[in-house]
Amino acid sequence: MHAPNLTPDMETGIGKLTDADIARTMRYMVGSDGRCIFPFMPFAEMSDADLTAIVSYLRSQPAVKHEVKRTEMKFLGKALLTFGAIKPTGTKGTPPKSVVIDSTAEYGKYLANSVANCLGCHTNRNMKTGEFTGAPFAGGFALPPDPALSDGNTYVSPNLTPDPETGHIYNWDEQTFINRFKAGRVYKGSAMPWGAFSRINDLELKAIYRYLKSLEPVKNKIPKIVYGPGEALPES
Ligand code: HEC
Incomplete structure (x- = not known):
């Protein structure tokens, strides 16, 4: 798997993604192109405030032009996605607005x-x-x-x-x-x-x-x- 470029570069990074695209990936495991992504990120229940802070932080970083190959699934990964063994997982309830x-x-x-x-x-x-x-x-x-x-x-x-x-x-x-x-x-x-x-x-x-x-x-x-x-x- 290739972890994508999270700097705000327009071509190779998150520059073109909306805040909502990024938030949706973190909360619902759905990529900006609608793909389900592997459930290795545990941020679904993160508070609105923390999620927003992370998006703001990423946007404030210098843009780095660095093309990262898209993750191409091997046969097994494709099969698991196709047959629903890997499903996007979202929040279990309503994540908190902020936490103490x-x-x-x-x-x-x-x-x-x-x-x-x-x-x-x-x-x-x-x-x-x-x-x-x-x-x-x-x-x-x-x-x-x-x-x-x-x-x-x-x-x-x-x-x-x-x-x-x-x-x-x-x-x-x-x-x-x-x-x-x-x-x-x-x-x-x-x-x-x-x-x-x-x-x-x-x-x-x-x-x-x-x-x-x-x-x-x-x-x-x-x-x-x-x-x-x-x-x-x-x-x-
Ligand atoms: C990316 C995987 C990963 C994450 C995330 C992670 N751990 Fe670990 N942790 C490991 C591995 C692997 C080891 C054993 C090797 C080592 O000690 O570095 C370990 C070791 C430890 C140890 C034993 C260290 C020692 O010296 O005996 C503690 C305590 C620990 N983790 C607590 C945590 C806590 C608390 C968090 C969350 C804040 C956390 N880990 C997050 C993978 C992880």
Whole structure:
């Protein structure tokens, strides 16, 4: 899949798209040309205010002329789209106009599910359809090596639910959690955007921590995180 150019360039970027086109893609997984796009973006429930802020931010960036090839589906992808295995998914209700920014688990829930995509990587899913196959936040999703990060390893996301035996952060207190984010990347090839996440502020990290601690514990042992090239992966 090719991630498109999001700068305001008229020919190769989002310059010609309306605000509504961009908002519709984020909320309903429908591209500006009417195509259904793969459900890997979790922004359907993002508030009107945050969605608007993101569109404004993108529009304020310098335009970069950079042609990105449109994602061409291979046979399987086409078949999945044709037979409805991949459907555009929209909001479950009415997304909030705006959300209160504070350190509550409620706000953490919003960040972890609808903004920072913790859910999308820390839940096992089918790589071909994007469908979730595991319990939310219980980890086990094997992220294939990213050529841009290029260490050739596959990283399996840890279980973030508060299970005493298998929960990765069960023994972490709030400050440990905050410090881990400030410290940034450990594994060169991990898909987790540690750079951007090291700039999440303390209030928001607290909120996320409190939310994760409030989840139902799920027993799901993740035997290890790093798999070298060619090493057999756990079943998904
Ligand atoms: C793009 C995928 C991705 C996203 C998004 C993501 N993670 Fe991760 N996360 C991973 C992977 C893969 C690992 C294991 C490798 C590593 O530690 O970098 C990991 C590791 C972790 C760890 C363990 C770190 C350690 O040093 O033991 C924590 C805690 C964590 N993630 C929390 C979160 C939270 C909270 C969010 C949302 C704010 C989040 N992750 C979003 C993929 C992701």
